Amino acid sequence: MDVSNEKHLVVRLRAGDQASYKQLITTYGGRMLAVARRLVRNEEDARDSVQDAFLQAFRSIEKFEGRSSLGSWLHRIVVNAALMRIRSRSRRREDSLDDLLPQFDADGNRIAPEIEHVVSLEKLLESREAIEFVRRAIDQLPEGYRNVLLIRDIEGYDTKETAALLGLTPGAVKVRLHRARAALKTLLEPIMLRERP
Secondary structure (H helix, E strand, O other): OOHHHHHHHHHHHHOOOHHHHHHHHHHHHHHHHHHHHHHHOOHHHHHHHHHHHHHHHHHOHHHOOOOOOHHHHHHHHHHHHHHHHHHHOOOOOOOOOHHHOOEEOOOOOEEOOOEEEEOOHHHHHHOHHHHHHHHHHHHHOOHHHHHHHHHHHHOOOOHHHHHHHHOOOHHHHHHHHHHHHHHHHHHHHHHHEEEOO
16 A cells, blocks of 8 residues: 555544445455464464454554554554454463474584485475475474564564563574574474485
């Protein structure tokens, strides 16, 4: 949506125009649902998060200052709504990430299958099957690490913003992100590397 159409939509939303609410949902709903799905991993929770986010956006449209695009503003609200839904679930013991991290022998050498060929990332992403494999690998990460990875690397927030969204220190975000990336790399090795026969 271009800037002038977006400004016009915001004016109509602030005036309580019912058609503008529908336009906002039609324009941004699918994209926001994709964001929520990545975070909550449950279709019902994703839809509820988006619904909560749009209700919050409608109630607080007066606070939208226009410093960012309307889509960016909604994105942040959806991320917050999804994270609130995750937090509202009963607290459970966080799974360990250690089993997913690379393994090393006593001399400090990485234990890995012998590599014959490394598949390029571009080739890997061309395959729908590979994309689904990556999604499943991300889903295997413990929630605290998965959320940091998704918000920082997939949703594109910086370290400070990620820390604020998750209630962590920037240092904790950096540590979790590093460990999540290492675990993800280990999980993706079967598809990126071919073992020797």
